[in-house]
Amino acid sequence: MPEAFIARLQVSDLHKLQHIPNIIVGHPSTDYEEWIQEEMGRLNHIRKIRAHAQAIRAAYLFKQLAERSTNDNTD
Numbered sequence: 001m002p003e004a005f006i007a008r009l010q011v012s013d014l015h016k017l018q019h020i021p022n023i024i025v026g027h028p029s030t031d032y033e034e035w036i037q038e039e040m041g042r043l044n045h046i047r048k049i050r051a052h053a054q055a056i057r058a059a060y061l062f063k064q065l066a067e068r069s070t071n072d073n074t075d
Contacts, residue, residue, distance in 0.1 A: 022039075
């Protein structure tokens with residue numbers, strides 16, 4: 001695509017494209033590999049965040065269960 005068209009999409013016509021989740025600007029044969037690596041990095045980061053959140057939630061639930069057990073034994 002002409003560079004002027006790409007520039008317009010990135011600046012003045014950006015609002016027309018904001019509902020599209022992924023847009024690759026450039027020639028796919030040269031940018032695709034780099035884009036895949038970036039996306040894989042993002043996905044790995046998201047997976048780590050989710051795993052951490054699950055561990056925190058599990059620890060919280062375990063603590064609640066332990067407190068209930070302690071309270072049931074003292075009553």
